[in-house]
Amino acid sequence: MRFRPWLLIPTAAYLALVGWITLGPQPYGDTGSGLLRRALALFSQSPATGWLTFSRVEGLANVALFVPLGLLLALALPRRAVVVAVIACVGLSAGIEAFQGAYLPTRVDDVRDIVHNGLGGLIGAALATAARLAVAPSGRLLRRV
Numbered sequence: 001m002r003f004r005p006w007l008l009i010p011t012a013a014y015l016a017l018v019g020w021i022t023l024g025p026q027p028y029g030d031t032g033s034g035l036l037r038r039a040l041a042l043f044s045q046s047p048a049t050g051w052l053t054f055s056r057v058e059g060l061a062n063v064a065l066f067v068p069l070g071l072l073l074a075l076a077l078p079r080r081a082v083v084v085a086v087i088a089c090v091g092l093s094a095g096i097e098a099f100q101g102a103y104l105p106t107r108v109d110d111v112r113d114i115v116h117n118g119l120g121g122l123i124g125a126a127l128a129t130a131a132r133l134a135v136a137p138s139g140r141l142l143r144r145v
Helices: 005-022 030-043 054-076 079-103 111-135 138-144
Strands: none
Touching (some): 005 054, 005 079, 054 079, 054 111
């Protein structure tokens, strides 16, 4: 498969959204933070959902944030460059964390965010690979694998 420049448009739009979410001065608004804390307090009362902590929700959100980016990058790049999409997600995440640590005192830079974002990029790239395999003509599929 070849490079698809038209996919750079939704990728750039999603990158802008990631930037807006991660590079703003405050990660959560007062309303959102209060709502999240109340929901987590409610979940903590049940043994079935007591494992759902703020740290886990934040980790899952970081994974989910980078799944679309990994997917879009992997689809935009040639098939054999899928690893580049994952590396780009990890690099972008490291840059975001460095910027937060250096210039945003209301944000916390954390290496776990890089790991979670990288995992999200990997999941997105894997989904793109699975989608390519699913739509490949059956005769060509065996030659490519």
